[in-house]
Amino acid sequence: MMSTAAAFYFLIGIYCIMAKRNLIKIIIGLIILQYGADLYLSTIGFRMGEALISLTEILGLTTTAVLVFLSKKIYNKIGTFDVSKMRRLKG
Amino acid sequence: MSVLLPGFIMIPIVAAVLNILSGRLLRRLPEIISALTAFYLLCAVSTLYFFRPFNYLLDYKMLGINLKLDGFSHIILLAVCLVVFLVVLYASAYMEKYPGKEKFFALYMLMTAGMNGVLLSRDLFSLFLFLELAAISTYLLVGFKGEAEEIEASIRYLIIGTIASVLILIGIGLFYNSPGTAKSFIAVLFLAGFGMKAAIVPFHAWLPDAHTAAPAPVSATLSGILIKVLGVYALARIFYNFLGMTPQYSIILTCFGILSILIGGLLAFGQRDLKRLLAYSSISQIGYIVLGLSLGTPLGIMGGIFHLINHAIFKPLLFLNAGSVEQQTGTRNLDELGGLYHKMPITSITSLIGSLSISGIPPFSGFWSKLFIIIACVQAGNLWAATAAILGSILTLSYFLKVQKLMAFDKLPEQLKNIKESPAIMSFAVIILAFLCLIAGIFYPYVVDYLINPAVIALSNGVKL
Numbered sequence: 001m002m003s004t005a006a007a008f009y010f011l012i013g014i015y016c017i018m019a020k021r022n023l024i025k026i027i028i029g030l031i032i033l034q035y036g037a038d039l040y041l042s043t044i045g046f047r048m049g050e051a052l053i054s055l056t057e058i059l060g061l062t063t064t065a066v067l068v069f070l071s072k073k074i075y076n077k078i079g080t081f082d083v084s085k086m087r088r089l090k091g
Numbered sequence: 092m093s094v095l096l097p098g099f100i101m102i103p104i105v106a107a108v109l110n111i112l113s114g115r116l117l118r119r120l121p122e123i124i125s126a127l128t129a130f131y132l133l134c135a136v137s138t139l140y141f142f143r144p145f146n147y148l149l150d151y152k153m154l155g156i157n158l159k160l161d162g163f164s165h166i167i168l169l170a171v172c173l174v175v176f177l178v179v180l181y182a183s184a185y186m187e188k189y190p191g192k193e194k195f196f197a198l199y200m201l202m203t204a205g206m207n208g209v210l211l212s213r214d215l216f217s218l219f220l221f222l223e224l225a226a227i228s229t230y231l232l233v234g235f236k237g238e239a240e241e242i243e244a245s246i247r248y249l250i251i252g253t254i255a256s257v258l259i260l261i262g263i264g265l266f267y268n269s270p271g272t273a274k275s276f277i278a279v280l281f282l283a284g285f286g287m288k289a290a291i292v293p294f295h296a297w298l299p300d301a302h303t304a305a306p307a308p309v310s311a312t313l314s315g316i317l318i319k320v321l322g323v324y325a326l327a328r329i330f331y332n333f334l335g336m337t338p339q340y341s342i343i344l345t346c347f348g349i350l351s352i353l354i355g356g357l358l359a360f361g362q363r364d365l366k367r368l369l370a371y372s373s374i375s376q377i378g379y380i381v382l383g384l385s386l387g388t389p390l391g392i393m394g395g396i397f398h399l400i401n402h403a404i405f406k407p408l409l410f411l412n413a414g415s416v417e418q419q420t421g422t423r424n425l426d427e428l429g430g431l432y433h434k435m436p437i438t439s440i441t442s443l444i445g446s447l448s449i450s451g452i453p454p455f456s457g458f459w460s461k462l463f464i465i466i467a468c469v470q471a472g473n474l475w476a477a478t479a480a481i482l483g484s485i486l487t488l489s490y491f492l493k494v495q496k497l498m499a500f501d502k503l504p505e506q507l508k509n510i511k512e513s514p515a516i517m518s519f520a521v522i523i524l525a526f527l528c529l530i531a532g533i534f535y536p537y538v539v540d541y542l543i544n545p546a547v548i549a550l551s552n553g554v555k556l
Contacts, residue, residue, distance in 0.1 A: 010257075017250060030253055037257045037264075044268045052216065056260055059223045063253050066230055070246050077239040086243050 002043040009036030023071045023081040027064065034060040092142045095135050096151040096158045096211055099168070100221075102128055103204035107197040114193025121193040122183035125200055129176035132203070136172045139165065140541075159213040162545025166396065167324055168210050169542070170403040171316050173527075175203050181411050181520040182308035184513075185418065189306070195235060201228040202312070206320045215263045215333070222259070222321055226252050226288075229317060233305045244297075244304035251297040255287035266333070278340060281329050282347075289322020291381060292351040295374050299358075302370035307414020310366060314373045315407035319399055323377065327384050327395075331550045336387050344385030349479040351378025356486035365413045365423040365498070368490065369406070375483055376402045376449065382480060383464040384550075386471045393547045394463030397539065401456045401531065405445040408524035412442040415513040415521070416498065425494065430503025434510050437518045439499040441525035446495055448528040450488035456531035456538075 009032055016029025034056065041053050075081060106128040113120040139160070151158045160168070179199070186192050205225025212218045230252065234245030262280035265273060283294065290298035298318070302310045330336055330344070355374030362368035380402065383395025415438045416431065417423045432439045448455035451462075461484055468477035512518065531538050 010261075014254075017254070023246070026250065030250065033254065033257050037260050040261055041264045044264055052219075052260065052264065055216075055220060059220075059227070059256070062227055063223075063230075063249065063256075066227060067246065067249055067253075070230075070234060070242050070249065073234075073237070074239055074242045074246065077242070086239070 003040055006036050006040035006043065009033070009039055012036075021083050023074075023083055026083070027067055027071065030067065031060070031064060034063075092139055093151040093158075093160075095139060096160060098135060099132060099207040099211060100158075100204050102131065103200040103207065107200035107204070110193050110197040110200060118192075121196040122179070122186075125179045125196040126176070126183065128200060129172070129179045129203070132172040132207075133176045136165070136169050140169070156217045157213055158211040160211060162547075162549035163328070163396070164210040164324075164549075166400060166542050166546045167316075167320060167403075168207065170400050171203070171206050171210065171320065174312065174315050174403055174407050175199075177520040177523055178308045178311055178407065178411070181311075181414075181517050182306075184516045185306070185308055185414060189235070195232070195306075198228045198232050198235075199308075199312075201225075202232065202317070206317065209320050209325065215266065215329075218325065218328075219256075219259060219263060222288075222325065223256060225317065225321060226256065229309075229313065232309045233301045233313075235306055235309065236304070241304040244300035248297045248301040251287055251294075255284045255294075257284075258287075259284035274334065275339075278330070278334055281326070281334075282343070285322050285326040285329070286347065287322075289318050289326060289377055289381075290374055291322070291347045291377060292354050292374065293347075295351070295355070298374060299367050299370040302373065302410075303364060303366045307366075307410055307417065310370075311407035311410035311414070314370065314410055315403045318373070318377065319380070319403065323380055323384070323399065326381075327550060332552075341385050341387050344381055345473065345476055348378045348380075348382030348385055349476055351375060351381065352479055352483035353378075353486075356483050356490070360486060360490045360493075362490075363425050365416065365425055365428075365494065366410070368425075368494065369409050369413060372449070372487065372490070373402075373406060375487065376406070378483065379461065379464055379480065382476060383460075383467060386467050386473070386476075388467055388471055389547055389551050390463060390470060391467035392550050393539065393543055394460055394467050396546050396550075397463060397535075397543050398457075398460035400538075400542070401448065401460050401528075404524055404527050404531065405448045405457065408445040408521055408528070409442055409449070411517070411521050411524070412438050412445065415517055419510045419513055420507055425497040427504060428498045428507070429501035430499070430507070431510075432499045433503065434507070435512050437512055437522065441521045443495060443499065444525040444528050446491035448532065450491050451484050452488075454532050455528050456535065457528075459532065459535045 013029050013033025017026050020026055038053050106124050109124050110121040186195055202225050205221045208221025230245055230249040233248055234242045258280050262277050265277045287294040330340055352375050355371050359368050359371035380395050380399045383391050448457040451458045465477050465480050
């Protein structure tokens with residue numbers, strides 16, 4: 001049951017990252033993705049899982065903080081959060 | 092001698108803190124601290140080579156984390172410390188024009204600590220911790236120049252890196268939770284996660300942008316050691332020592348290796364931007380390493396590790412030279428360059444050595460490692476892989492000849508009449524790297540005997556083919 005919910009969270013997160021154009025929504029997608037992973041780890045239920053959850057919470061928070069910082073910086077440069085408006089880097 | 096082990100992680104972290112604190116006191120202090128730290132790390136890892144025990148497993152407990160050093164992690168630790176030292180020397184001159192130099196060196200030291208931690212930790216839990224430490228500092232380093240394009244590359248790298256970390260995390264959870272039941276699923280998760288970190292072909296989207304956007308010392312580190320430590324090393328360690336190599340995994344990894352060699356090489360061929368070309372070439376060379384390691388035979392593992400070490404020498408060399416060229420001429424578009432042989436002789440000659448080595452021309456180190464990989468493919472009966480490796484080698488030669496012709500030997504354009512050679516300390520770093528290319532090529536039996544073979548033994552103990 002819990003792992004199904006975790007997989008659901010995971011898929012929503014992936015969908016957000018793939019389909020959304022707004023950088024803020026992509027960040028929310030990443031957070032949902034990380035929550036999915038944490039929810040799955042909570043179903044493991046032994047000490048390794050607990051330690052992993054507290055570790056990933058901290059690391060996820062750091063990553064999100066870095067991403068928000070970078071998004072703020074790029075907003076100051078180009079004035080939009082729209083990913084499609086950003087200069088396309090060549091393939 | 093195992094007392095030295097925690098220093099590889101703790102001393103760079105302390106240096107990072109000191110960098111931030113000291114940057115305001117004295118402008119030159121951060122780079123002096125970083126260079127001393129890197130020099131200490133290089134000395135320590137070389138010392139360990141003289142005092143290595145017979146069973147070759149050093150063990151030390153730090154804050155509940157078991158640190159272990161065996162042949163495989165030792166050789167890569169040596170490459171990491173060497174490249175970090177030379178890149179810090181180079182960066183002390185290169186980062187002159189950027190503001191916030193102390194932040195750069197602090198992040199760089201944190202990244203070093205993360206990479207050393209990945210190499211020394213032996214359980215998946217602390218491996219993941221150090222992997223994230225290295226990855227998060229790299230996300231910030233890639234966008235260090237602060238222009239819109241660089242930040243965009245950094246954001247893209249961060250998003251792909253975070254997805255990779257989540258996949259690895261779920262893999263670790265499954266690995267400890269379900270004994271043996273879903274092993275192939277765990278392997279797929281690890282392959283996708285570490286494959287994204289290593290930029291093997293279907294997962295390579297972030298690498299060209301990140302390598303092109305980052306400042307030259309960071310691209311050199313990223314391409315030279317970071318993708319290998321976070322990607323290939325972790326992948327090899329997990330597939331050989333945790334999951335156990337089976338024929339199925341071997342075939343899948345071989346396919347990824349061949350794909351990387353050919354697609355990376357073909358994409359590199361069409362590039363006009365020097366750093367972007369080198370980035371695609373990295374994907375191609377990572378393919379060789381994965382191909383060698385995937386075969387599972389001792390010769391294949393040896394070729395893979397040898398190529399890994401060689402690539403950790405010549406790719407930083409080429410990236411640092413690209414940085415010198417960009418700094419002196421203001422462009423990295425190959426069409427606007429030319430004739431640098433007369434104006435920047437050291438940069439041109441060292442990059443010629445690097446190019447010859449990476450394309451596998453006999454006296455240089457790249458030839459032997461590619462030869463070992465191709466022979467191992469033939470021995471394993473995998474002629475398709477051998478053909479792909481030879482084709483990839485020809486591709487590499489052709490696009491590096493193109494680079495040399497357009498950059499060093501063509502006619503000097505009018506607007507580049509007044510360029511000068513790069514500063515002495517930057518030249519020093521690339522000369523050392525070029526020298527190592529030559530030394531490792533000429534004395535390859537000694538390199539293989541003393542450095543590579545312990546690594547092969549450490550890895551092939553876990554082979555179950």
